[in-house]
Amino acid sequence: EREAARLNERTTASRDMYERARVHLSGGVASSYQLRDPWPIYIARGDGPKVWDVDGNEMWDFHNGFGSMVQGHAHPAIGAALAARYPQGTHFGCPTEDDVVVADELARRFGLPKWRYTNSGSEATMDAIRIARAFTGRDTVMKIFGSYHGHHDTVMVSIGVEYDKIGDRENLASLPYGAGIPQSVVDMTVAVPFNDAGAMERRIERLEAEGRKPACVIMEAAMMNLGVVLPEPGYLEAVREITRRHGIVLIFDEVKTGLAIAPGGATEKFGVQPDMVTLAKVLGGGLPSGAIGGTEEVMSVVEDHSVYQVGTYNGNPLTMAAARASLEEVLTPEAYAHLAHLNDRIVDGCQAIVDKYDLPGYAVGIGSKGCVTFSTAKVVDYETFKENQDAELADLAWLFNLNRGIFMTPGREEEWTLSVTHTDEAIDAYIAVFEELAADLTR
Ligand code: PLP
Numbered sequence: 258e259r260e261a262a263r264l265n266e267r268t269t270a271s272r273d274m275y276e277r278a279r280v281h282l283s284g285g286v287a288s289s290y291q292l293r294d295p296w297p298i299y300i301a302r303g304d305g306p307k308v309w310d311v312d313g314n315e316m317w318d319f320h321n322g323f324g325s326m327v328q329g330h331a332h333p334a335i336g337a338a339l340a341a342r343y344p345q346g347t348h349f350g351c352p353t354e355d356d357v358v359v360a361d362e363l364a365r366r367f368g369l370p371k372w373r374y375t376n377s378g379s380e381a382t383m384d385a386i387r388i389a390r391a392f393t394g395r396d397t398v399m400k401i402f403g404s405y406h407g408h409h410d411t412v413m414v415s416i417g418v419e420y421d422k423i424g425d426r427e428n429l430a431s432l433p434y435g436a437g438i439p440q441s442v443v444d445m446t447v448a449v450p451f452n453d454a455g456a457m458e459r460r461i462e463r464l465e466a467e468g469r470k471p472a473c474v475i476m477e478a479a480m481m482n483l484g485v486v487l488p489e490p491g492y493l494e495a496v497r498e499i500t501r502r503h504g505i506v507l508i509f510d511e512v513k514t515g516l517a518i519a520p521g522g523a524t525e526k527f528g529v530q531p532d533m534v535t536l537a538k539v540l541g542g543g544l545p546s547g548a549i550g551g552t553e554e555v556m557s558v559v560e561d562h563s564v565y566q567v568g569t570y571n572g573n574p575l576t577m578a579a580a581r582a583s584l585e586e587v588l589t590p591e592a593y594a595h596l597a598h599l600n601d602r603i604v605d606g607c608q609a610i611v612d613k614y615d616l617p618g619y620a621v622g623i624g625s626k627g628c629v630t631f632s633t634a635k636v637v638d639y640e641t642f643k644e645n646q647d648a649e650l651a652d653l654a655w656l657f658n659l660n661r662g663i664f665m666t667p668g669r670e671e672e673w674t675l676s677v678t679h680t681d682e683a684i685d686a687y688i689a690v691f692e693e694l695a696a697d698l699t700r
Contacts, residue, residue, distance in 0.1 A: 260656040265295065267660065270312040274299045290323070293667055298659070303330030305678035308664055316664035317683045319673040323666060324481070324513050325538040327596070327625050328587045329678030335542045338582035339575060347575045355577035362584045363550055366521035367511075367534050371556035374572045375547030378512035378537030379407030382475060384566050385535050385549045386411055389473035389506035391558040397464060399457070399471040399505070402429045402448035403639030405482045406475055406510050406535075410438045415448035416482075420643035426450055427459060447471065451480055451638040452488060454495035461503055473506040473533075478523035481513040482670045483642040484628040485621045493529040500532075506555060508533040512547075516540060516588055517674065518624025526624070542579040542587070545570075592677040596625040599675050599684050603627060606688035614695035617647055628672035629654070629691070642670075654694060661690045 265272070275296035278285035284292055291297050299311045306329055308318045321327070328335060360372040375381045386398055398411055402423065406412035413434040424430035429448045433440075447464065449457045457474070464470055478493055480486035500507040509531040515522035516539040524534060532555050537547040549566070558564045570576075600622045607620035607629050618631040630636055631647040631654070651669040658665045663686065665673060673687075 260653060260660055263660050264656055267314055268296070268298060268310065268312050271299045271310060272296050274311055290668075305329045305331070306676055306680065306683050314662070316659070316662045317679075317686050318664045319658075319675070319687065320664045320666045321674040321676055322543065323538070324517060324626065324672070324674040325541070326543055327517050327539045327674065327676050328542045328583055329676035330543070332542065332587055332678070334582045334586040335579050338578040342575055342578040345574075348570070348573055350569060352572055353574050353577060355574065355581045356572045359548075359577055359580045359584060362581075363536070363548060367515075367524050367550050368521065368530055369534055369550035370553055371551050371559075373549045373556075373559060373566050374577075375537070375549065375568060376545045376570050376573070376576075377407070377547050378510075378535065379409050379547075380568065381512065381535035381537055381547035381549050382406040382412055382508075382510055383409040385508050385533050385551075386473060386475060388549070388551065388555060388558055388564050388566065389508060389533065391564045392506060392555050393472040393504065395470055395472040396445050397469045397471040398446045399461070399464075399474045400446060400448050401451045401476045401480065401638075403451070403483060403642065404477055404480060404510075407512070410442045411446055412475070413438050414443050414446040418639075420640070423640060423643070426453070426456055426640070450640060451476075451486060452492050453638065454492055454499060457496060458499045461499065461505070465503070470503065471505050473508050474500050475508040475510055477514060478509050478511075478527050478529065479514060479518070479623060481626065481672060483636055483639060484630045484670065485623060485626055485672050486636055486638070486642070487621065487623065488527065489637065493527050497529050497531070506533060507531040508535065510535045512537040513626070514624070516583075517626060520588065520590065520593055539588070540580050540583070541576050542583040544573075544576040544579045546576045546580060587677060593624070595677060596675055599679055599681070600625060600627055602681065603673070603675070603684045603687055606684065607691055610688070610692050610695050614699045616695055616698070617650070625675040626672050650698075654691075657694045657697075658690055661693065663687055663690050 275285045301309050301311050402415050416434045431443050433443045449460050511522040511534050515536040519526040532552050534550040540546040559566050604620045604622035604627050617633050620629050631650040632645040634645040636642045648669050
């Protein structure tokens with residue numbers, strides 16, 4: 258309560274903005290994920306690793322636009338690319354050279370030869386699933402319980418569910434996330450637990466026996482919406498083997514991991530090659546973006562026109578100019594080495610504090626991402642997360658951070674994202690505030 262009151266005092270301009278915003282902007286925000294009680298924080302500007310809210314509070318940005326801004330805010334190379342593009346026109350509904358250059362580079366990084374663009378991660382997963390359905394001639398989609406893949410109906414299933422509604426491991430529930438999702442669509446999505454290849458295979462076999470073999474398995478190779486949950490050794494290899502043996506398209510949703518945890522995302526990091534990859538977030542360097550990569554075989558259904566993968570703004574020239582500059586000038590091998598250095602420091606620093614103060618939890622990280630998972634047991638899937646997370650502590654840590662100039666993703670399921678503009682100073686600041694919280698808690 259003390260921290261909540263303190264934040265309210267520091268954000269009175271946001272409060273006033275919220276009053277104004279609510280008149281014509283539903284709930285005062287552009288997306289429900291921006292909501293926050295009692296009011297959202299409205300941001301005025303960002304520069305490199307920092308953001309300033311409308312009250313003038315200066316914060317180190319570890320939120321980074323829900324993990325999009327690995328380039329940092331207002332990166333000069335992206336600014337120059339946009340400034341060069343704008344006078345030449347920003348939208349034609351026709352392909353430009355940057356589309357080609359970016360596809361070449363993504364093919365090299367992700368080991369998948371064929372690419373298409375979208376304008377968001379949701380569009381990328383929606384189209385990827387349609388392609389997989391067309392390729393296999395099947396309707397059922399398998400996903401990981403608790404994984405977020407965007408806001409279209411097929412994947413708004415079996416996330417954000419109360420622990421006691423999950424169902425048993427072999428038969429996890431298919432439940433819609435919010436109203437307005439047709440039951441017939443929900444029924445076509447089947448969820449299995451993360452880090453359990455045996456449960457996946459048994460469910461596939463049962464579905465096959467029912468004549469409902471899945472078209473695809475869509476998953477994050479490392480889950481990024483229960484904090485960070487890494488794959489156990491051998492799990493991804495087993496999933497690859499099972500999906501290949503059953504003729505099921507394996508889609509790695511790399512909207513959060515792609516370009517963020519390695520040059521070629523989780524696909525490169527874990528060395529397991531999926532049939533398809535979806536990207537968004539970091540790709541656009543702050544502009545709306547999305548991409549789908551696939552094998553020659555799977556993407557043939559796009560090339561032979563049996564699937565319409567379309568969109569007025571697909572390959573938008575401004576987005577593609579930003580993507581090209583990101584890939585060529587910002588997200589370089591040196592940048593990933595810098596991110597790894599910083600992430601090692603922040604993970605080790607937080608873990609040392611967890612140990613010193615005997616907090617319930619552990620620090621975990623990969624590439625530019627990580628978090629302190631406040632949990633009494635190791636989180637390996639949704640069930641262990643829901644059962645063991647200290648949600649109150651997660652909420653308090655967020656407020657505590659914000660009051661001390663550390664801007665973190667809201668919600669109990671998110672993680673930090675570092676940018677190439679972050680420095681040791683930013684990491685020191687994060688660790689110092691975390692130690693202050695730990696000391697406060699144990700006082
Ligand atoms: N897939 C994953 C793994 C995500 O984390 C997200 C968004 O957070 C999406 C898809 C949806 O992306 P977008 O919000 O750009 O539609």
